[in-house]
Amino acid sequence: MTVIEGVHEDHGAAFREVGGRRVVDHYGKPERVHRAVRTVVGVIEMGYGVVTVTGEDRVDFVDDAVSNRVPTTDGEGVYALLLDPDGAVETDMYVYNAGERLLLFVPPNRADPLVEDWRGKTFVQDVEIRDATDEFAVFGVHGPQATEKIASVLNHAASPDGSLSFVRGTMVDAGVTVIRGDGLAGEEGFEVVCAADVAEEVFDTLENRGLNAAPFGYRTWEALTLEAGTPLFEPEIEGRIPNGVGLRNAVDFEKGCFVGQEVVARIENRGRPPERLVGLSCEALPAAGAAVLDGDAAVGEVTRAVESPTLGEPIALAAVDYDPPADLTVGVDGDAVAAERTALPFVDGSDDSARRPRYPDDAA
CATH class of the missing domain: 2.40.30.110 (Aminomethyltransferase beta-barrel domains)
Structure with a gap:
């Protein structure tokens, strides 16, 4: 379920499941809220599964398993894929280096299988893998005034500049981590991560303090991302070859290890899918x-x-x-x-989705 279900119910939310997790579908009049996000800013509770990886070998272990280079510096993140032996996508994820641990945001129904699979592959490496979904809340803040919104409520830190970089600060008295997003809605965006026990306070701050943000649900999220030309995991990415959905920035073929060399030709960005x-x-x-x-x-x-x-x-x-x-x-x-x-995109906004399909023969 959502972390703050009672708050959403008080806002008149209708719910549904995404990847086995109960999320807000809409609060009523989703078209009106859609326009608010496109013109000002909105806030949504994201339904990620959250996996933590700790131990001395955490970076090397995850780097060997996923398609993109895992950051070695605290405060940086990357979008990456986990591929099956045929080179098709098993799951996508964001991997953030949070100092003594890696924080992975995955589709909600992929957290448990990922933990189980990786625990069986640690062997002698110093790695601990844990499903920490229930410990965190993640709120997306999107719109052309998202930067102003974050600046109006974030204390002890400036808004992060680079895509998938993050800073730590507070909102009122609640500790938060603020990640600059990669434009999936076609607008400036951030994700605000906090402990589950302060989630209500953080959501209230994002909605009502400083520059107000309109709450929105997954119906609006899916419409925004479609207008931006952003493929999502279940409808577009799962089970497909990465370059078939144009994810040219999600695979670093120089790093190796993440998939058997016999399937590299099938998924290499230079190839014709x-x-x-x-x-x-x-x-x-x-x-x-x-x-x-x-x-x-x-x-x-x-x-x-x-x-x-x-x-x-x-x-x-x-x-x-x-x-x-x-x-x-x-x-x-x-x-x-x-x-x-x-x-693509169908609609030009304040940002361009990093996940928008890009192919080798696209015009420069």
């Missing part, structure tokens, strides 16, 4: 899983679609054959409706 993730502007709203057609031939499927609150029209992400034509159709209620390939 069998599919790519594209944006579609549609005449009607398709469902996830709807067929994408070139004439009578199926060339892929919709991964996620929404009636864009910003654009006022249906938009979708789709996994398709690598080089389909610009004019396609999608299946909607048994009919084939027009869909046009559209450059």
Whole structure:
């Protein structure tokens, strides 16, 4: 469940599950809140699973397992992937070096399996791996005035500058860690991490103190990230080859070890993947899983679609054959409706998503 479920209930929240965890879907009128985030700033409780890795060999152990280089400096983070033996994504994660421990943010249903799997691989290394999800709350702060919002309530530290870097400070009397995000909503963003026992105080500060922030839920989060062209774990990333969803910055092939060399050619960023993730502007709203057609031939499927609150029209992400034509159709209620390939992002905001698909043949 969420860390502050009672607070969300007092705000009139409707709930649902994401990755097996109960999260806020919306507080009512999600389209209005969407516009507030796009124009000012909003706050959301994120439903991460949290894994801590401690011990003298913690950096080397995680670095050997994941696709990107783990930071060695306190205050830095990286987005990385855990791949299966065929090079497909088992989970994605953020890895933060917090001094004496690494802090990993993973999809909520991946924390327990990751801990169990890695505990079986420690051998003689000095590493302790633990599911610490219940000990933390994580709040996302997003919008063109997110930096001003954080500056108005963060004490004893300045807002972090670099993507996925973080600082420690306080909000009123509560200790917090503030991470600069990587633009997943297409807007400036931060994540505020605190102990679970001060989560209500921190959420109240983020919502009401300094520059007010509109609370929003996962319905708005998913619409914002779709407009930004950001692939999310369950609909777009899980089980796919990294370069098939354009995650060129998530894999460092110089480091080795994270996957057998026999599969490197399949996922190397310079290679041409069998599919790519594209944006579609549609005449009607398709469902996830709807067929994408070139004439009578199926060339892929919709991964996620929404009636864009910003654009006022249906938009979708789709996994398709690598080089389909610009004019396609999608299946909607048994009919084939027009869909046009559209450059990502659909909406330009105050930041560009670091996870927006990028391919070797993209124009510079």
